[in-house]
Amino acid sequence: MDCRAVIDDAIASIRTPDASAREEALALQARLTKPAGALGRLEELAVWAAGVAREASPLFEKPVIVVAAADHGVAAEGVSAYPQDVTWQMVANFLRGGAAVNVLARQCGAEVRVVDAGVARDFDDSGVHNAKLRRGTDSMTRGAAMSRAEAETLVARGIAYAQALRGEGYDAFALGDMGIGNTTAAAAVTSVLAGVPPRVATGRGTGIDDAAFARKLAAIEMAIDVNRPDPSDAIDVLAKVGGFEIAFLAGVMVGAASTGAPVVLDGYPTTASALVAAARGAVASEYMLASHMSAEPGHRFALAHLGLRPLLDLEMRLGEGSGATLALSLLAAALRLPREMATFDSAGVSRSISGTRPEA
Numbered sequence: 001m002d003c004r005a006v007i008d009d010a011i012a013s014i015r016t017p018d019a020s021a022r023e024e025a026l027a028l029q030a031r032l033t034k035p036a037g038a039l040g041r042l043e044e045l046a047v048w049a050a051g052v053a054r055e056a057s058p059l060f061e062k063p064v065i066v067v068a069a070a071d072h073g074v075a076a077e078g079v080s081a082y083p084q085d086v087t088w089q090m091v092a093n094f095l096r097g098g099a100a101v102n103v104l105a106r107q108c109g110a111e112v113r114v115v116d117a118g119v120a121r122d123f124d125d126s127g128v129h130n131a132k133l134r135r136g137t138d139s140m141t142r143g144a145a146m147s148r149a150e151a152e153t154l155v156a157r158g159i160a161y162a163q164a165l166r167g168e169g170y171d172a173f174a175l176g177d178m179g180i181g182n183t184t185a186a187a188a189v190t191s192v193l194a195g196v197p198p199r200v201a202t203g204r205g206t207g208i209d210d211a212a213f214a215r216k217l218a219a220i221e222m223a224i225d226v227n228r229p230d231p232s233d234a235i236d237v238l239a240k241v242g243g244f245e246i247a248f249l250a251g252v253m254v255g256a257a258s259t260g261a262p263v264v265l266d267g268y269p270t271t272a273s274a275l276v277a278a279a280r281g282a283v284a285s286e287y288m289l290a291s292h293m294s295a296e297p298g299h300r301f302a303l304a305h306l307g308l309r310p311l312l313d314l315e316m317r318l319g320e321g322s323g324a325t326l327a328l329s330l331l332a333a334a335l336r337l338p339r340e341m342a343t344f345d346s347a348g349v350s351r352s353i354s355g356t357r358p359e360a
Contacts, residue, residue: 003149003152003153003155003156004152004156006156006159006160007152007155007156007159007251007254007280010159010163010254010255010258010281011254011258011280011281011284013258014254014257014258014281014283014284014287015260015283016283016286017048017051017052017054017286017287018050018051018054019051021050021051021053021054021055021056022047022048022050022051024050024056025046025047025049025050025051025056025057025338026047028056028057028338029043029046029047029338031343031344031345032337032338032341032342032343032344033341033342033343033344033347033349034341035352036352039334039337041311042330042333042334042337043334045289045311045330045331045334045335046334046335046337046338048289049262049331049334049335051286052260052261052262052286052287053260053262054260057335057338057339058335059332059335059336059339060171060172060262060331060332060335061171062111062169062170062171062172063108063109063110063111063170063171063172063173063174063328064110064111064112064113064165064170064172064173064174065101065105065110065111065112065113065173065174065175065176065321065324065325065328066113066115066161066162066165066173066174066175066176066249066252066321067094067101067112067113067114067115067175067176067177067178067320067321068115068117068131068158068175068176068177068178068245068248068249068252069087069088069090069091069094069114069115069116069117069118069119069177069178069179069245070087070116070117070118070119070132070136070137070178070179070182070243070244070245070248071084071087071118071119071120071135071136071137071179071180071181071244072136072137072145072179072180072181072182072184072185072243073136073137073138073139073140073145073181074137074139074140074141074145074181074184074185074219074223075180075181075184076139077139077141077215077216077219078212078215079181079184079205079208079212079215079216079219080180080181080184080205080206080208080212081205081206081207081208081209081212082180082206083180084120084136084180084181086180087119087120087121087178087179087180088119088120088121088123090178090320091114091116091119091123091128091178092123094112094114094178094320095114095123095125095127095128099320100318100320100322101176101320101321101322101325104322104325104326105321105325107325107329108325108326108328108329108332110174110325110328111170112176112321113129113165114127114128114129115128115129115131115161115245115248116128116129116130116131116132117131117132117154117244117245117247117248118132118133118134118135118136118137118154118243118244118245119132119135119136119179120135120136121135129161131154131157131158131161131248132244133146133150133153133154133244134150136244137185137242137243137244140185140188140219140223140226140227140240140241141219141222141223141226142226143226143227144227144239144240145185145223145239145240145241145242145243146239146242146244146247147239148235148236148239150239150244150247151235151238151239151242151247152235154244154247154248154251155235155238155247155248155250155251155254155276156251157248157251158247158248158249158250158251158252158253158254158255159251159252159254159255159258160251160255161248161251161252161255162251162252162253162254162255162256162258162259162261163255163258163259166255166256166259166261170261171261172261172262172264172328172331173252173253173256173261173262173263173264174263174264174266174291174321174324174325174327174328175249175252175253175263175264175265175266175270175273175321175324176266176270176319176320176321176322176324176325177245177246177249177266177267177269177270177273177319177320177321178245178319178320179243179244179245179269180206181243182243182245182246182269182319183203183205183206183268183269183296184202184205184216184219184220185241185242185243185246185269185272186243186246186268186269186271186272186296186298186302187201187202187203187216187220187268187296187298188201188220188223188224188241188242189237189238189241189242189246189272189275189276190268190271190272190275190298190301190302190305191220191224191298192224192229192231192237192241193231193234193237193272193275193276193279193305194275194298194301194302194304194305195231195305196298196301198217198220198221198224199217200297200298200301201220201297201298201301202216202217202220202297202298203268203295203296203297203298203299203317204296205296205317220241223240223241224241227240227241228240229241234275234276234279234280235276235280237276238250238276242272242276243269245269246269246272246273246276247273247276249269249270249273250273250274250276250277250280251277252273253273253274253277253284253287253288254277254280254281254284256287257277257281257283257284257286257287260287261287262287262288262289262331263287263288263289264288264289264291264324264327264328264331265288265289265290265291265308265324266291266292266319266320266321266322266323266324267292267294267296267299267316267317267318267319267323268294268296268298268299268302268317268319269319270321270324271290271294271299271302271303271306272302274288274302274306274308275302275305275306278306285306285307285308288306288308289308289311289327289331290303290306290308290309290310290311291310291311291312291323291324291326291327292310292311292312292313292314292316292323292326292327293310293312293313294316294317294323295315295316295317296317311327311330312326312327312330314326
């Protein structure tokens with residue numbers, strides 16, 4: 001089966017979340033010993049998850065964090081505060097368990113899976129899933145970052161990887177990214193697919209100074225001008241101004257949704273992947289959960305375009321899956337509550353009278 005067929009088949013297999021399961025989850029929330037709506041977005045999370053899992057009171061007991069890494073040719077334009085070698089060095093750090101995402105994963109009981117989607121260095125480590133086509137994209141300021149065939153191949157490989165992880169029993173996905181220069185690609189993808197000017201979509205990434213910011217913005221504007229990506233064709237946008245890890249993670253989202261698993265987004269690059277995934281299969285966005293609002297200014301526009309509201313706003317801009325991993329803990333809490341709380345009837349607690357909501 002060719003890559004385009006893999007993508008089309010996965011998209012076609014995504015089902016709309018189950019409305020009756022959500023109705024049952026809502027009814028269960030109304031029976032729990034609390035004022036209606038008193039747990040706020042935790043209640044919303046539980047109801048959302050019920051539709052995704054197609055049961056009123058699900059648990060996701062084996063979460064996985066997929067961290068995809070790749071290098072970007074645009075990094076040569078001086079758009080980051082860090083040298084490109086940091087990409088492979090951080091992959092090595094993930095494998096040693098020393099990064100922030102590893103610490104947070106241990107805290108929430110999730111496993112970290114590391115993917116080489118196009119790092120400018122090879123890894124002789126069984127802990128790395130090798131999805132690489134080549135060592136980094138071309139500079140999008142001079143032409144397409146990758147070919148359309150490469151973009152489709154990486155998306156298809158992401159789909160296959162997600163489906164394989166489901167076969168291993170993983171039931172919830174959180175996403176992370178690593179790649180020097182990838183907020184430049186994320187801003188370019190967001191500018192085109194969400195329809196916002198590059199200046200609005202572009203932030204300071206790793207904490208760049210004014211001169212580097214000017215180079216970054218100029219690189220994005222030049223890339224869009226040179227490549228003329230078609231906003232009605234997400235694969236065209238991905239190929240011309242995206243990144244290999246962005247392509248792979250877009251595939252993971254489609255693959256996870258095709259198997260009925262929830263997907264927790266992290267920051268800007270993973271949300272750029274979500275823009276691609278949702279453009280190819282709109283129902284995929286119904287399986288997505290926005291973990292946090294990144295400090296990158298374009299992130300809010302990407303989330304708004306997807307119709308997603310983040311759970312947290314901690315001024316984070318690390319990536320790696322750090323925000324997504326925090327959200328996994330919130331999701332687990334939201335799902336435990338309706339399973340373990342007493343109902344009004346079982347606890348012998350009086351309900352509110354006259355249909356009014358009791359004061360807290």
